[in-house]
Amino acid sequence: MSLDPIYYAISWILLRWHSLWDAVGVPDGRVLGTNWAWILSIFFLVVTLRVILFPVFVKQIKSQRAIQALQPKVKALQEKHKGDRETLQKEMMELYRVEKANPLMGCLPMFLQIPVFFGLFHVLQHLKPNLPDHLKQIYGWPLDKFISAADAHLFNAPVSAKFGSSASELAALGADSTTVKVLAGVLVLVMMATTFLTQRQMILKTGWAEDPQQLMIQRLMLYGIPFSLLISGALFPIGVVLYWVTNNLFTLAQQQWVLRKFPPPQMANKGGSTARPAPGTKMSSGLKSPVQPARTGGLFGRKSTPEPASPVVDTKALAPKPGAKPVNPKKGTRPANKPKG
Template sequence: MTPLYYAVSAVLLGWHWVFEHVPGLSDGWTWVLSIVGLTVTIRAMLIPLFVKQIKSSRNMQLLQPKIKELQKKYAHDRERLTQEQMKLWKDTGTNPFASCLPLLAQMPVFFALFRTIDQAAKAPEDNLEKGVRGFFNVEYIESLQNAKIFGGRIADTFMNAEHLETRIIAILLVIVMCATQFLTQRQLMAKNMPADALNGPYAQQQKMLLYVLPPVFAVGGIFFPLGVLFYWVTSNFWTMGQQFYVIRRNPAPGTPAFKAKQDRDAAKGKDVAQDPAAVVDEIVKPKPRVQPKKQTRNQRKKGGSR
């Protein structure tokens, strides 16, 4: 984790340097805005992964009819079914695990930020050097320990808070965190999933996560410092806005969002988007085989002599 401590602390302290020069900002707001800046930086760097996630998720939805055909065809041969599914995903450039990439990429950063703030908060007053991580020094540790926002210390958690304000802010942040997580997932399922896909195993898994993850995050959230909760909430709002933009501009065919975009395009006099069936056929259409260039007899002889 040491390289991550340096990377996270470098970005965090870079934003801290920016905001500490803003007149009128307290230490608490300076640190909170620095954490928001860190979140925006990380999420901006993950945009390529998000684009890959959206493409694979969209293909997974569109390929559901083809997957069902394979399941019927090879219902009694699980090994062959797996091979055919893998071949279909490979031919269409679809990665069924791509939806986890942004989350997996964020987790090391999340834990590095958690450890950086947590160790700073636990450092004893007579030995603040114990809380140093990455580019942090004793001055930053002391500033972080005493930083408050609305009366709550951003380095404290709900469980170890000494002030009522800290517990209230922590509960509010946990509620917002769970609500944004739920609404983001519900937005995806309600607007950007075809009717056929909503009845498949992929959709059932998404429905389960829709109701299971918020309580899990709520239980875990009470053990996180306020600063980490601000990171999580900011990241959720980014995800919600990013997903809303993608669904509105490039929805999956056969979904309510796709129909809404067709209506908007028709109202503006634009060409209506392509039919869903044609999109699926285009995705699963095998790539044409590249024919070798014709060669003369002399060229073939030269090639053979080499």
């Protein structure tokens, strides 16, 4: 399957944003060793993608909360089919189907961004100044824009350079090896940290899954992916790493907004706390559940005053102590001494 449509789409978005920044007066030359028009174009490529994927992101949140609400039922199935993994998986898949909860929805936004990520990787790899002119106009790039993008830098490091670029590749880009490695190394570390934080933020808000399969996916997303970037990040062009970091920061802000706007329901007895009774309820003696005041269904729906709770009699306190003389209740108590008169 050809990925040319993705390459054309990414090139078109980059060119449109660059034309916009050029129109509003963002300098195309280097300021502080950076071609800000192209850097902003990469940044707003992320914004464009996230706006398109926002409905999918909302579905991801809803699906994760639906799965969280199903955890008691999942736990009951695990107890019922303990030792029968095949039946357990069938029952859980049926439960997810009936409740319309998709366990894979949590990974869907990331999977949808993978083609864009590799598409940008391919386009930036293609931005080489020493290519023949007929290859510079591929994927809809005008010749002047291609030359400008191929010379784009971020703090004196070409956006198409990598941490693992060879000496010959850096020489072709006219780049300094130390500058490229320092900047690329810092960006890779930031990419790892922000990837970890995006996953941690979601898990802390929605809680760890009870289902072993979901728990494994959560751990893979939280620890596995950031660690893998330590190795694979050396192969990414600086522009791609910048895209990933920007995407993570956008995700952090977006998740924070959604989770504040639509906070997840608190799980019962979460963290060992008990639910507070509603105002006006009484706690019955020896019970942890609130007792609602009695209501009468009068003609006008008036509420009757709650009946006072009967006092609890401590039978142990009334029992005779060992060795004490029994008291005859018929005799009663002796009257007080009357005054002589």
